[in-house]
Amino acid sequence: MTRVAVVTGxxxxxxxxxxxxxxxxxxxxAANYAGNDEKARAFTDRTGIQAFRWDVADHDACLVGCAQIAETLGPIDIVINNAGITRDGVLAKMSFDDWNEVMRTNLGGCFNMAKATFGDMRARGWGRIVNIGSVNGQAGQYGQVNYAAAKSGIHGFTKALAQEGAKYGVTVNAIAPGYVDTDMVAAVPAAVLEKIVGKIPVGRLGQAAEIARGVGFLCSDHAAFITGSTLSINGGQHMY
Incomplete structure (x- = not known):
């Protein structure tokens, strides 16, 4: 059976x-994106994957967007809550907006997308939700009280929702990536990045494809007995 998957961000x-x-x-x-139409068009041209624009922090927009995907591509079987933002700063300098925007997008987006899809997954007796957390949600990070709190919340959200979906064939898991070679990490000053890599036992940044393979496994039938778990893919940077 062909499954329909939505990947936010x-x-x-x-x-x-x-x-x-x-x-x-x-x-x-279906790939969701927040606002860069030019890059979304280039993505679709390059991959053949349709892109749908809405802000995952907007509850009603998630309901409408998921309904549009279901009408266009079919009922949604898989949701990957990947969309996230950063508004870094120490607490003394962090504004309420910096806190609220990160919480609304990174954690609120998980709630909004689950509300839009979880009920139908339960009714059909099969579903996969994978929430992308972070090593910084597990270990904390200086200057990221908003981001770390939101990502830590994702891990708790995952465990609670997994209990609601288990008997209906819907699994809910999380992946906590470490530092991965993406544009976001590339923006980190070189001296800081060198220190980060120095704390990773495998001695390098992760690759996006390594995170994606973990997601792919959790979305497969092979992972039907795994729910409420967090898979840490961080090169050994944080173990617990």
Whole structure:
């Protein structure tokens, strides 16, 4: 059976790698994006994957966007909550807007997308939700109280929702990536990045495709007995 998958933030970085991995597994993939129409068109031209624009922090927009995908491509079987933003700064300098925007997008987006799709997955007796957390949600990170709190919340959200979906054939899991070679990490000053890599036991940044392979496994029938779990893919940077 061909599954329909939605990947939020799915046209760039880790999201693009996930979109491609799920397509290679035979899924019909819809890639959500927030606002860069030019890059979204280039993504579709390059991959053949349709892109749909809405802000995952907007609850009603998620309901409408998912309904549009279901009407266009078919009922949604798989949701990858990958969309995320950063508004870094120490607490003393962090505004409420910096806090709120990150919480609304990174954690609120998971709630909004689950509300739009979880009920139908349960009714059909099959579904996969994979939420992209972060090593910084597990270990914390200086200057990221907003980001770390949102990502940590994702791990709790995952465990709770997994209990609601388990008997209906809907699994809910998370992946906590470490530092991955994406545009976001590339923006980190070289001296800081060198220190980060120095703390990774395998001695390098991760690759987006390595995260995507983990997502692909959790979305497969092979992972039917895995739910409420967080898969850490961080090169050994944080173990617990």
């Amino acid at each position: 799915g046209t760039r970085g880790i999201g693009e790698a996930i979109s491609l991995a799920l397509k290679e597994q035979g899924c019909i993939v």
